[in-house]
Amino acid sequence: MTANESIQNYIEAQTPLLVDRLAEWIRIPSVAGVPERKHHLTRSANWLAGELRGIGFPVTEIWESPGGPAVFAEWSGAVDAPTILVYSHHDVRAVKDENWDQTSPFEPVLRDGRLYGRGSSDAKGQMMAHLMAVRAHLDATGRTAPAVNLKIIVEGEEEAGSPGLKDLLEANRNRLDADAVIFSDTLLWQAGHPALCTSVRGMLGVRIEVYGPLTDVHSGAVSGAAPNPALELGRLLGQLHDQKGRITIPGFYDDVEEMSQRRRAELAALPFDPQDWLERSHTRIILGEEGYTPLERLWARPALEVVAMAAGDPVGAKRAAVPSMAAADLSIRTVAGQKVDDVAEQVRSWVGETISDGYAYELSIDIETAQEPYQTPDCGVLDALSAAMAKGFQVQEVGRMGNAGGGPAALLSSALNVPVVFFGTGLVEDNWHDSDESARIDILKAGAATLAFLWEELGTQE
Structure with missing residues (x-):
């Protein structure tokens, strides 16, 4: 059995664990910006720190911030291998319980291959894919530590605009040295046609x-x-x-800045069906700036x-x-x-x-x-991630896309002086910030496989 097959088989066998642990985390209502929920942000951070320790991370810490604590973890045992900093968040958006039909926001339920609950996709599900990826990577390779040096920061204020992140980065700058950041709080294009995000607005x-x-x-x-x-x-x-x-x-x-011909070609290469988009996005009609395609309006204008x-x-x-x-x-x-x-x-x-x-x-x-907006520069981590996505999602090629929303990518890049590379497992139909938010379990599994392949690839590069 090849290492690739071992990773896929491990993730398949451990899917019940992935669902169970994500559901438990969702039950903690770590809502950002609501004073009466603030103690749940602390519970959420402690829960994640415990999961990271359980996987084997020798360093796990809670970094306090006024809006909500961040979790930091480090596993640096790979001599001469690159160091990757993973960024995500564990806080979630406020909810209107009366608008949810599938379940109550913090009572997760698995239905038709989707796990419903606030944070299932944005972004606890994305972080759970990372945790499963480390487990699969270690199991498939027999390693006692990852092939790369991994650092993780999962903040608790992203949904409030990350007001305390700059101070956290400055206060802990010497702990955060890395060769690149993997930023996991973005969308994929389609379940059957994954694309690598290379920009955020x-x-x-x-x-x-x-x-x-x-x-x-x-x-x-x-x-x-x-x-x-x-x-x-x-x-x-x-x-x-x-x-x-x-x-x-x-x-x-x-x-x-006007789009380059390369960027126009990348976006034009993605399959776009107006009716499919309207059904998935629930937007009724396509409008916007004349002279640009819908995807250009979403990601480049x-x-x-x-x-x-x-x-x-x-x-x-x-x-x-x-x-x-x-x-x-x-x-x-x-x-x-x-x-x-x-x-x-x-x-x-x-x-x-x-x-x-x-x-x-x-x-x-x-x-x-x-x-500020951010565009990922051409770099080796980006190329490795593209190859890992093709294997993880079992497709011939991976497209390129942008993200209509934002995030503190520019802040991370400037504060740490490294490129930021995006990898998310969300879909527009996951209903971020809306009622009945959910995550597709098969997408989380493909995301976990992608990351497991990425760590092995980066760790063995000359």
């Missing part, structure tokens, strides 16, 4: 509050002569895009979305009052060439110049948790 959060009357006022008393901040906010938001789907903020595209709005009485009994305030939260996704500080200044200028006289407003731009 940046992220900038903006909140606009528009003020009209000094208090909510009965519309029957002032309607027709009073400023309505909901209407003004709607007018502002309606001007953010033109008829061709382009963002209208002056200067917004000035620094956007900037975007601006309204992710929340509030005014008046959105729930409960209506008071027929003109509201005193209306608010909207925006999520801006940036791409190569753009800098979040520049985009923030462009937004400030646009709002100040566009809002009507007579209205007051407050603009909050979250620079602290903003993230």
